[in-house]
Amino acid sequence: MPIYEYRCNQCKKEFGHLFLNLKEIKQVRCKFCNSNNLTKLLSSFRVHQTEESRLSEFNTSKPRGEDFYKDSRNIGLWAKKRVKELGVDLGPKLDEIVEKGRTGKILDEYNK
Numbered sequence: 001m002p003i004y005e006y007r008c009n010q011c012k013k014e015f016g017h018l019f020l021n022l023k024e025i026k027q028v029r030c031k032f033c034n035s036n037n038l039t040k041l042l043s044s045f046r047v048h049q050t051e052e053s054r055l056s057e058f059n060t061s062k063p064r065g066e067d068f069y070k071d072s073r074n075i076g077l078w079a080k081k082r083v084k085e086l087g088v089d090l091g092p093k094l095d096e097i098v099e100k101g102r103t104g105k106i107l108d109e110y111n112k
């Protein structure tokens with residue numbers, strides 16, 4: 001679902017509009033004055049990153065902040081990235097290990 005932002009040339013206000021279907025785009029009007037004299041702005045809308053793009057942006061040589069591991073999706077990312085860099089292919093086994101790490105189950109196994 002695209003979100004577009006517009007500036008109204010009539011009242012100079014800016015607003016964003018979420019389009020549920022693409023036909024609406026041609027019919028969009030200013031939310032404030034109902035003018036159709038609009039300039040489309042660059043959207044600030046960002047799609048959620050896929051794991052692939054997180055991996056490619058992720059730099060293992062940079063120190064990670066405290067916030068990094070508050071995002072549980074980042075746990076295991078480091079390991080995956082390192083493994084990829086080293087050219088080791090652990091296949092599904094790695095996913096299994098990472099998944100255990102994410103869910104905390106890996107600790108249970110170490111404590112046995």
Ligand SMILES: [Zn+2]
Pocket residue numbers: 008009010011012013030031032033034035
């Ligand atoms: Zn307006």
